[in-house]
Amino acid sequence: MGIEQKKWRCTVCGYIHEGPTPPDSCPICGVGPEAFELVVDDSIRRAMFSLTYGLFVVTSQKGELINGQCANTVFQITSQPPQLAIGIGTDRYTHEFIQESKVFAACVLAEDSIDLVRKFGFRSGREIDKFRAVDYTISDLGLPLLNRALATLQCRVVGQLECGTHTLFLGEVVEGEVLRDATPLTYAEYRRRK
Numbered sequence: 062m063g064i065e066q067k068k069w070r071c072t073v074c075g076y077i078h079e080g081p082t083p084p085d086s087c088p089i090c091g092v093g094p095e096a097f098e099l100v101v102d103d104s105i106r107r108a109m110f111s112l113t114y115g116l117f118v119v120t121s122q123k124g125e126l127i128n129g130q131c132a133n134t135v136f137q138i139t140s141q142p143p144q145l146a147i148g149i150g151t152d153r154y155t156h157e158f159i160q161e162s163k164v165f166a167a168c169v170l171a172e173d174s175i176d177l178v179r180k181f182g183f184r185s186g187r188e189i190d191k192f193r194a195v196d197y198t199i200s201d202l203g204l205p206l207l208n209r210a211l212a213t214l215q216c217r218v219v220g221q222l223e224c225g226t227h228t229l230f231l232g233e234v235v236e237g238e239v240l241r242d243a244t245p246l247t248y249a250e251y252r253r254r255k
C-alpha cells in the first residue's frame with residue numbers, strides 16, 4: 062500500500078502541496094507547516110453537512126471561575142452507564158476549564174433560545190463575561206446550569222481522545238434534570254433562522 066497523498070493549502074498564499082504531511086515551509090511565501098490546512102474533498106464536505114445535531118451550551122468551572130460555550134457536538138454514547146461525548150476545540154477557553162476540573166454540564170437549548178447560541182457561540186470567555194444578564198444556578202459540582210435550558214446533564218470526564226484541533230471528552234452523567242417542556246433546538250433550525 063502506498064503512502065496516502067493529501068492536499069494541503071497554505072492559508073497565507075493559497076499554494077497547494079501534495080503529500081502525507083504539510084511541507085516544512087511554503088516554497089512561495091516561506092511560512093511553516095502550522096500555516097497549512099488540509100484540503101477536504103468537496104463531496105466529503107457536502108456529505109458531512111447532512112449530519113444532524115442538537116444545540117447546547119457546554120459549561121464548566123475552574124475554582125471560582127465559570128465559563129461556557131455553544132456546541133453542537135454533544136451526543137449520547139451509552140445509556141448504561143449514562144455517558145455523553147462532546148467535541149471541544151483545544152483553543153476554547155471552556156477546554157481549559159474541562160481539562161482542569163474534569164467536569165462539565167451540557168445545557169440542552171430550546172427553540173426559543175437562539176439568543177443563547179449568539180451569546181455563547183461567537184465570543185470567548187477570555188474577553189467577556191458570557192454569564193452577565195443570563196439566569197443560571199450553580200450546581201453542587203460548581204457547574205453553571207442555564208435556567209432557560211430545557212434539560213441539563215452534569216458529567217464527570219472519564220476519558221478523552223485528542224483529535225487534532227478538537228478533544229473528544231467522554232463524560233459519565235452524574236446528574237440530569239428536565240427543566241421544562243419545550244422543543245429542542247436543532248442545528249438545522251438554527252441555520253434556517255439565524
Ligand SMILES: Cc1cc2nc3c(=O)[nH]c(=O)nc-3n(C[C@H](O)[C@H](O)[C@H](O)COP(=O)(O)O)c2cc1C
Pocket residue numbers: 116128129130131132133134135148149150152153154155156178181182183184185186187251
Ligand atoms: C452553532 C455553533 C456550534 C458550535 N459548536 C461547537 C462545538 O461543537 N465545539 C466547539 O469546540 N466549538 C463550537 N462552536 C464554537 C464555540 O462556541 C466558540 O468558539 C466559543 O466562542 C468558544 O468560547 P470559549 O472560548 O469561551 O470557550 C460552535 C459555535 C456555534 C455558533
